[in-house]
Amino acid sequence: MALTSPWTHRHLLGLEQLTAAEIVSLLDHADSFLPSCKDPGAKRTDLAGKSVVNLFFENSTRTRVSFGLAARRLGAEVIDFAVGGSSVSKGETFVDTARNIEALGIHMVVVRHSCPGTPHLLAQHLRAGVVNAGDGAHEHPTQGLLDLLTIRQRLGRIEGLTVALVGDIRHSRVARSNIHGLLKLGARVIVCGPPTLVPPEICAMGVEVAHDLDRILPECHVLNVLRIQFERQKGPNFPGVREYFHLYGVTKERLARARQGVLVLAPGPINRGVELTPEVADGPSSAVLDQVTNGLAVRMAVLDACVKAVG
Numbered sequence: 001m002a003l004t005s006p007w008t009h010r011h012l013l014g015l016e017q018l019t020a021a022e023i024v025s026l027l028d029h030a031d032s033f034l035p036s037c038k039d040p041g042a043k044r045t046d047l048a049g050k051s052v053v054n055l056f057f058e059n060s061t062r063t064r065v066s067f068g069l070a071a072r073r074l075g076a077e078v079i080d081f082a083v084g085g086s087s088v089s090k091g092e093t094f095v096d097t098a099r100n101i102e103a104l105g106i107h108m109v110v111v112r113h114s115c116p117g118t119p120h121l122l123a124q125h126l127r128a129g130v131v132n133a134g135d136g137a138h139e140h141p142t143q144g145l146l147d148l149l150t151i152r153q154r155l156g157r158i159e160g161l162t163v164a165l166v167g168d169i170r171h172s173r174v175a176r177s178n179i180h181g182l183l184k185l186g187a188r189v190i191v192c193g194p195p196t197l198v199p200p201e202i203c204a205m206g207v208e209v210a211h212d213l214d215r216i217l218p219e220c221h222v223l224n225v226l227r228i229q230f231e232r233q234k235g236p237n238f239p240g241v242r243e244y245f246h247l248y249g250v251t252k253e254r255l256a257r258a259r260q261g262v263l264v265l266a267p268g269p270i271n272r273g274v275e276l277t278p279e280v281a282d283g284p285s286s287a288v289l290d291q292v293t294n295g296l297a298v299r300m301a302v303l304d305a306c307v308k309a310v311g
């Protein structure tokens with residue numbers, strides 16, 4: 001189960017800082033954990049004697065549960081930090097909270113926060129390894145990795161593919177991690193959404209911008225359908241959900257006009273009937289639940305690699 005490329009990072013803060021070889025190495029490492037993901041009885045001891053804390057300051061279903069399960073499957077002790085019942089409400093700072101938890105003998109901190117850069121701040125103050133589980137609209141590196149793994153698994157490669165990220169690009173950390181990972185591995189990336197949800201500066205990352213989904217559909221091997229992040233929007237960015245669905249909703253009729261064998265991904269949670277219809281989400285082109293299973297393998301790989309780098 002060794003990584004194919006030497007891994008020296010204690011932290012996984014984003015895909016921006018990684019080389020293509022490091023990303024491929026993590027994907028290969030995740031592949032090697034897939035059999036244990038599909039066998040709930042499989043108990044491993046890779047991280048026996050290590051402890052991992054889930055420090056989630058924002059809601060989560062998939063990421064939180066799969067990081068906890070990944071650590072347990074590897075034999076680590078897991079602490080789920082509940083912000084609600086903590087001394088954060090008494091004014092303790094974020095860094096003090098993390099340092100106090102670290103003082104209990106924690107080896108890895110998995111952190112999600114609405115503020116971009118929070119994992120980077122923690123990495124400066126802790127000896128423990130830090131994994132970014134989503135920082136504001138900045139990055140969500142394990143989601144990027146699990147999307148890459150799912151594409152590679154379903155289509156056999158990433159290099160040379162055209163991948164469209166559809167929807168709310170402006171508020172999406174998933175979009176940014178996907179862009180970094182896909183471009184490093186040689187894919188062509190198109191970001192597609194209403195002009196209000198596609199920041200013009202995104203071009204500087206090396207992506208193409210489109211506003212007409214129907215025009216680009218025949219070119220795309222993969223559609224990664226992003227959630228409209230209503231909770232991050234300060235005001236309306238389009239007239240209404242019906243108009244959005246009319247122009248950008250992924251429907252069975254739209255898929256019929258797409259490239260044959262097009263793969264549909266969605267990081268979840270899904271707004272059924274807004275970004276995509278239930279028949280697409282649950283249909284043969286969709287890999288939505290495979291993404292979740294692959295997320296467990298990716299998080300096992302990331303925890304294993306970073307803990308071993310911590311020593």
Ligand code: CP
Pocket residue numbers: 059060061062063064134140143267268269
């Ligand atoms: N995709 C994702 O990050 O989902 P959660 O917010 O449920 O963790």
